[in-house]
Amino acid sequence: DGGITQSPKYLFRKEGQNVTLSCEQNLNHDAMYWYRQDPGQGLRLIYYSQIVNDFQKGDIAEGYSVSREKKESFPLTVTSAQKNPTAFYLCASSIDLTSLDSPLHFGNGTRLTVT
Amino acid sequence: AQKVTQAQTEISVVEKEDVTLDCVYETRDTTYYLFWYKQPPSGELVFLIRRNSFDEQNEISGRYSWNFQKSTSSFNFTITASQVVDSAVYFCALSEADSGTYKYIFGTGTRLKVLA
Numbered sequence: 001d002g003g004i005t006q007s008p009k010y011l012f013r014k015e016g017q018n019v020t021l022s023c024e025q026n027l028n029h030d031a032m033y034w035y036r037q038d039p040g041q042g043l044r045l046i047y048y049s050q051i052v053n054d055f056q057k058g059d060i061a062e063g064y065s066v067s068r069e070k071k072e073s074f075p076l077t078v079t080s081a082q083k084n085p086t087a088f089y090l091c092a093s094s095i096d097l098t099s100l101d102s103p104l105h106f107g108n109g110t111r112l113t114v115t
Numbered sequence: 116a117q118k119v120t121q122a123q124t125e126i127s128v129v130e131k132e133d134v135t136l137d138c139v140y141e142t143r144d145t146t147y148y149l150f151w152y153k154q155p156p157s158g159e160l161v162f163l164i165r166r167n168s169f170d171e172q173n174e175i176s177g178r179y180s181w182n183f184q185k186s187t188s189s190f191n192f193t194i195t196a197s198q199v200v201d202s203a204v205y206f207c208a209l210s211e212a213d214s215g216t217y218k219y220i221f222g223t224g225t226r227l228k229v230l231a
Contacts, residue, residue: 040124042206042223090160100210100217101148103165109158 002027006091006107013085013114021076021110023091030096032074033104036060037088046089049074050097078112085114119209121222128197129230136192136225138207144168148210149183149190154224155203165210166190197229 004025013019025032031050035043045058049068063082068074078085088111092104120139128134140149147168152160164174166183174181178195194201207222 040223043219043221045218088158090158092160097217100146100212101165101167102217103150103162104152104160104219105162106152106160111158 004091004093004105004107006089006110008110009108011110011112013112015114016080017114018080019078019085019112019114021078021089021091021112023074023076023107024072025074025091025093025105025107026072027093027105028071029093029105030071031094031102032068033092033094034058034064034066034074034076035090035092037090037109043090046076048097078114085112087112119207119220119222121205121207121225123225124223125226125228127228127230130199131196133193133195134197134227134229136194136205136207136227138190138192138222140188140190140207140209142188142209142211144211146212150208150210150219151181151190151192152206152208153203154206160206163192194227197227199229199231202227202229 007022033048034046037043044060046064047058047066049055052068055066055068065077088109090109091107094102094104118141148165150165151163154160171183180193182191204224204226206224209220210217
């Protein structure tokens with residue numbers, strides 16, 4: 001079955017450490033996204049990518065970095081510059097960024113706790 | 116500014132009751148899409164339905180129905196005869212154009228609790 005795999009499901013880190021969240025898709029989708037979910041705030045876009053080696057900042061990109069070396073993979077690094085990193089992170093994909101009607105397909109998410 | 120409002124933060128109903136989740140949106144675009152997603156406790160958001168701005172026909176899928184009214188900028192979601200498995204967070208989203216690409220704007224979600 002095609003889908004999006006995020007790992008790990010739970011991640012614990014000490015403050016000041018960088019951490020990378022994995023996202024892999026086998027849907028052959030061009031577009032991939034990272035969202036952050038906090039209680040009562042819905043989903044906020046961190047970064048998105050339309051093609052390999054190209055990505056754009058979303059609404060809350062500060063303190064995060066991404067790469068897109070392969071179509072299937074879009075890892076997110078939460079750096080020590082992110083002031084409030086504890087959150088639930090969701091990776092998503094869609095056919096492309098030019099189809100208005102294309103729904104997002106989501107992974108199961110990674111819950112990051114930084115202490 | 117474009118935005119999506121889900122004013123109901125949390126709703127609790129008893130099993131078999133009908134429940135309506137409200138969604139109000141704002142956009143200056145004439146062409147856009149509206150979506151509903153379900154987020155069960157497992158965390159993954161599941162796509163339920165999409166509706167384009169030119170199609171105001173209501174839709175029914177089993178116990179689920181959606182009412183789209185452009186005049187009030189609303190896209191409400193009704194679950195008939197609710198079941199415990201319907202317990203989840205439900206998100207409404209708007210897809211709108213932004214400099215040649217399309218972006219999603221999500222509401223803050225409504226947590227539905229269906230009690231046995």
